[in-house]
Amino acid sequence: MQTLIEHARTFHAKITDKQQEFAQPAHGQQPQVLFISCSDSRVIPSLFTGARPGDLFEVRSAGNIVPSYRPQAACAVAGSIEFAVQALRVPDIVVCGHSHCGAVQGLLREQSVHTMPPVHRWLTWAGYRARTDEPWPTRGIGENATAATQQHVLTQLDHLRTYPFVARRLDLGRLRLHAWYDTVETGEVLACAPGSRVFKSL
Ligand SMILES: [Zn+2]
Numbered sequence: 001m002q003t004l005i006e007h008a009r010t011f012h013a014k015i016t017d018k019q020q021e022f023a024q025p026a027h028g029q030q031p032q033v034l035f036i037s038c039s040d041s042r043v044i045p046s047l048f049t050g051a052r053p054g055d056l057f058e059v060r061s062a063g064n065i066v067p068s069y070r071p072q073a074a075c076a077v078a079g080s081i082e083f084a085v086q087a088l089r090v091p092d093i094v095v096c097g098h099s100h101c102g103a104v105q106g107l108l109r110e111q112s113v114h115t116m117p118p119v120h121r122w123l124t125w126a127g128y129r130a131r132t133d134e135p136w137p138t139r140g141i142g143e144n145a146t147a148a149t150q151q152h153v154l155t156q157l158d159h160l161r162t163y164p165f166v167a168r169r170l171d172l173g174r175l176r177l178h179a180w181y182d183t184v185e186t187g188e189v190l191a192c193a194p195g196s197r198v199f200k201s202l
Contacts, residue, residue: 025054033057034084036077036156037096038064038103042184045096057084063103064095064153067125069162078163085165085175093160096180096189097153104149127155146181150199153179154192 015022035045035056045056059080067075084090097104106113106123113120157177160166169175179192181199190199 022053029054029057029088031055031057031084031088031090033092033094034059034081034088034090035094035096036061036064036066036081037094037182038062038098038101040098040101040184042100043096043098043182048182048187048189057088057090059084062119062122063101063107063126064097064156065103065122065126066095066156066159068127068159069164081160081163082165085163085169089174091174092176092178093166094178094180095153095156095160096182097149098182099146099149099184101145101149101152104145104152107152108143108145108148126152127159150179150181150190150192151197153181154197 032055036059037043037045039060039062061077157179181190189202191202192199
């Protein structure tokens with residue numbers, strides 16, 4: 001922690017030659033993309049996208065889960081999506097999964113999260129259940145961790161489409177959805193072409 005504190009303490013002095021870059025977004029943000037990724041410390045979207053201040057509107061959650069639209073539920077992910085789409089009018093949304101995702105491991109092996117009730121409950125929103133009374137949302141996800149993670153990302157895109165304001169802007173052609181996969185050990189980022197379910201190098 002001390003290294004991080006030290007960096008934060010001296011950060012402003014280190015960017016004095018980039019004042020314009022940092023000051024410009026202070027007048028109002030117009031991010032290029034809503035970027036939804038996992039809370040995992042190994043996933044650093046600004047690092048592999050080269051994003052600068054103001055580029056990414058980020059939502060991070062355990063397992064980059066986007067719950068299906070539930071208008072009555074207080075949900076940080078849903079509220080952030082609504083703000084990005086309705087107020088900021090982002091033209092693109094990326095959902096980015098990653099290799100070695102603990103949340104997907106939890107989905108594959110329910111017993112591994114039994115002692116963590118909030119995590120267990122959160123994972124139920126990953127949503128593979130045909131009916132809500134099915135015991136665990138892994139139906140159809142398979143056992144292969146990479147394939148399961150990529151399928152999981154595509155499912156979260158399906159959930160995004162249940163948000164009325166997302167669906168509306170998709171219909172208008174003013175919004176695009178992207179499925180990405182970050183290979184944390186190599187830095188290679190894969191993406192799934194529209195209409196496909198196969199992830200390939202960007
Ligand atoms: Zn993860």
